[in-house]
Amino acid sequence: MSDKTSGYLDMELLRFTTAGSVDDGKSTLIGRLLYDSKAIFEDQMEAIEISSKKRGDTEVDLALLTDGLRAEREQGITIDVAYRYFATPKRKFIIADTPGHIQYTRNMVTGASTANCALILVDARHGVIEQTLRHSYIANLLQIPHLIVCINKMDLMSYAEETYESIKNEYQKVADKLNIKDVRFIPISAKFGDNVVDASENMDWYKGETLLNLLENIEILDDRNHEDARFPVQYVIRPQSDEYHDYRGFAGRVASGVFKPGDKVKVLPSGKETTIKAIDTLNGELDIAFTPQSVTLRLSDEIDTSRGDMIVAADNVPHMEQEFDAMVCWMNERTMIAGGKYTIKHTSNETRCIVRNVNFKVDVNTLEEMTDDKTIGLNDIACLKLKTAKPLFFDSYKKNRNTGSFILIDEATNETVAAGMIR
Amino acid sequence: MNEYNINHLRELEAESIYVIREVAAQFENPVMLFSGGKDSIIMFHLARKAFAPAKVPFALMHVDTGHNFPETIEFRDRLMKETGTRIIIRYVQDSIDQGKAIEETGFDASRNKLQTVTLLDGLEELQVDCAMGGGRRDEEKARAKERFFSHRDEFGQWDPKNQRPELWNLFNGKKNMGEHFRVFPISNWTEMDVWQYIYLENIDIPNIYFSHERDVFLRHGNLLSASDFIPMRDTEKIEKRIVRFRTIGDATCTGAIESEANTLEDIIEEVAATRTTERGTRHDDKRSEAAMEDRKKEGYF
The missing domain is CATH 3.40.50.300 (P-loop containing nucleotide triphosphate hydrolases)
Structure with a gap:
């Protein structure tokens, strides 16, 4: 060559x-x-x-x-x-x-x-x-x-x-x-x-x-964030073949940090602890996985785990909350409905959320924060308080672009209406 | 040097595997379109990686124009057998026989456009809610505007001026009944990336990608393979040339290039030195400046 x-x-x-x-x-x-x-x-x-x-x-x-x-x-x-x-x-x-x-x-x-x-x-x-x-x-x-x-x-x-x-x-x-x-x-x-x-x-x-x-x-x-080990479970692999009868692998992309076999991890939301048994790929096992690799993790203990869950370092866990502030860029002609419900997609997780408050809106020309104007329309940037139907596992966007970002989807039109960054 | 470093091919691979897994997670009845060309071969390879040691959890689908290179079909059948994968085949000839598609006439007639009819009928019949395709954004200027997750209305149409914004790696596959998605897992790959990856992973491809002797004739600057289903003008003459194919599509509109490249290394060097795009060998794109955009709006892949 x-x-x-x-x-x-x-x-x-x-x-x-x-x-x-x-x-x-x-x-x-x-x-x-x-x-x-x-x-x-x-x-x-x-x-x-x-x-x-x-x-x-x-x-x-x-x-x-x-x-x-x-x-x-x-x-x-x-x-x-x-x-x-x-x-x-x-x-x-x-x-x-x-x-x-x-x-x-x-x-x-x-x-x-x-x-x-x-x-x-x-x-x-x-x-x-x-x-x-x-x-x-x-x-x-x-x-x-x-x-x-x-x-x-x-x-x-x-x-x-x-x-x-x-x-x-x-x-x-x-x-x-x-x-x-x-x-x-x-x-x-x-x-x-x-x-x-x-x-x-x-x-x-x-x-x-x-x-x-x-x-x-x-x-x-x-x-890239190589500090905080975060692995959103994307898909559960169960071959159901004779050869791999009891195989359960958790497929996903490392959002941040590093994973190695033997590492102590916690599965969210259950909070149960176990260790990484193996990191699988089609070409064999790996001795390390880091962002942005797509891999399959196997755990040492059988813990009920599915899409939307997150495998994280046992001694370094993200926030697990149902209410948070986020900077949001509105991307749709339909203006935001105050108190409206939207589908929120965050890592591999999805749930519903409600807009509790417009904390302030940003005038992008002067960078001033306006607290009087609560109307959020196309191209507006604002800080919102959101409440979700179940807890999300997140870090601040400043610390982690993958676990700090989300999108909002209008349930009536299925359109992506906003991009959000958790504060 | 940072120890957590992967090269661009591994990064593209990780992204594509992520997209394919999202499809399996978000849709009920997805298929992966497979033509036997190099792009669909690597897409299928990535799908196998995404779900190992399990089998790929969806079927492949081939829209067969009937105007194939026999080598491609042999390759397809062998690959499906070796990997134990289910492939659904739908024939353009059936759409013509049913009167749903009308064969073009004249010397430059092609079934390329008719594939859309067969494809959309097939997706509807099988109630497919997502069809993955091997389209790449570097191929053509309308494709450069595609999303990974591309929404199609109930007529299978693409509305390029009203696409959903796609942020980070958060893909919105929500739709109403009757609508579907096209997903392009290898959107960010270039022709060069594809060849390098084939080399890196030692992926088997049809032998017509490598240099061989073939009966060809010259039309509109392209070397077309002589075959029963391409009518020839009196002025066109068949000659033997040493050629290979850069892309494999419908045989009526895919031109060969003169080349001595018969190893992957040779091909990579040839691609690096080439000064025309691979779509340049595709007759179907030369019909007008917006040929691809128009076909895509109708539901082409």
């Missing part, structure tokens, strides 16, 4: 999302990353060249690569989250390209929920605007560990260092206000490719990394 082939097996996966307002050139930036990293193929390029010509454009519009739906191409806008893929010898990247329109904030939350890193686009001509604040707030609310602020369209500002510095200072104030820990800045021109994949010849005053270098090198392994 050649070096090229074997090298591919050592790659890491990085998921990032992009946020910017309508004309910040987000799709162009993604098109540029794909194009310059050679992830765009000739037939794709040919197709967008033809489309650009049809629309009467003089230059090839890289945005057409990501706008996949007919309505998007017709209107020149991005409607829905699109997922894009590219790879370098170091990493495989998954991009969640999310629309910048105000009415589509829910898409940004969607893209941000799984991201390791967010690119915040700022138009160098306009600097930090209301939407920049909104996007940064959401990225921080969803606890995306790393933010990269791309100051775009530097070509329209004569590639001036002063422009970059003044926007950087302006944004740093936002970052301080939001308590964002890891933020980095890059001056770019997505249209001409400056500092995207290749270092810019027009901005020799910038000594930092290019965007692609940064994406390849940002340390992401330590972002």
Whole structure:
């Protein structure tokens, strides 16, 4: 096997999302990353060249690569989250390209929920605007560990260092206000490719990394929670064959922490203690399992365990409560019903809940907490008090993205109406 | 270096197994669509991993256009026998005979679009509430907008402008009677990931993915395999070439590529160096800019 082939097996996966307002050139930036990293193929390029010509454009519009739906191409806008893929010898990247329109904030939350890193686009001509604040707030609310602020369209500002510095200072104030820990800045021109994949010849005053270098090198392994052992039971495996007559395996994905055979564990909600007997996979037993692996656990004692239960470290248990406060982003046109009942999905658990109180609503433009306004509609972000029909096993979202997140489902329409993060 | 590190293929694998287990847990009567192509082969492989040592707790389903590569069908039957898996087969020919689907005419006629009729009828007849498919978001721009859990109305239609938001790994499979879901466990895999995984796991695939000599003819820049069910124009000439297939679909619309690659390592290097997408060998996508979107809205996979 050649070096090229074997090298591919050592790659890491990085998921990032992009946020910017309508004309910040987000799709162009993604098109540029794909194009310059050679992830765009000739037939794709040919197709967008033809489309650009049809629309009467003089230059090839890289945005057409990501706008996949007919309505998007017709209107020149991005409607829905699109997922894009590219790879370098170091990493495989998954991009969640999310629309910048105000009415589509829910898409940004969607893209941000799984991201390791967010690119915040700022138009160098306009600097930090209301939407920049909104996007940064959401990225921080969803606890995306790393933010990269791309100051775009530097070509329209004569590639001036002063422009970059003044926007950087302006944004740093936002970052301080939001308590964002890891933020980095890059001056770019997505249209001409400056500092995207290749270092810019027009901005020799910038000594930092290019965007692609940064994406390849940002340390992401330590972002995962390897402290608190949590295993939501997803499915019970019972082969009912002669060979595996008494086999009972608990299938699931490690939400956080580490499990090893012999570890003392507790099964929630019963609270009964036992030890891990074995960690099974099709290819044999493992001596360790950690997030985000999907495995099957066998327990030493027969304890009644089913989907929705959680296997946790015996000496480190999550909260087990029926009432809690959560930050919620509302994602549906139907406004929230005060005192209304919703289905709540949390890890592999599902139950009903009732909205007990709207503690406050956040004005995402000023970041003010408003306590008078109790109406929660599409794209609103609020802190709610919820009460569930049975206890949930959770950690705060800040500590654990997997056991601190939930969705609400409208029982009348079956639609996902809200994304929640437990405080 | 952090000791809790897994490479991107193992991370994709863990995600797909998680999705397949969610399907088994959330639905009453799911099926996994299986065509004998590489994507459905790895999806089935992942399903076996998800439930070991038990058998896969759902049936496979193949929508057979009748225009197959014989090697694929032999492979399918052997795999089902070896793994003791139940497969349900529904034939496009039956839909045509019943008058539900009308055969296209002309040289470029294909049964690709007709599969939707057979598929939707089959799902309804068998009361399937979730059909898993091997679609990948990197394949095509309409597929890039797909959810893992994709809701379909009672006509099997996809409404791309009104999809449910999908957050973290919390999948909402709730629906009304008569509606169903399409679930795409390998959404986040690319063509390269699939080949690397086949290599990593040593997964058996039909031999037509490897280089071989074949009677082919050139049409619209694609090398189509000469066969009884593809009518040829007078100007088209059969010739022997050394080829392999990058994708396997309906034989009337799947082109071969000239290639000497006859090991997985060779294929991986070839894919890395290739400058066209694999859908570029698929005639069905070239019909219009939104060909895939339109077919998906009607209920195609």
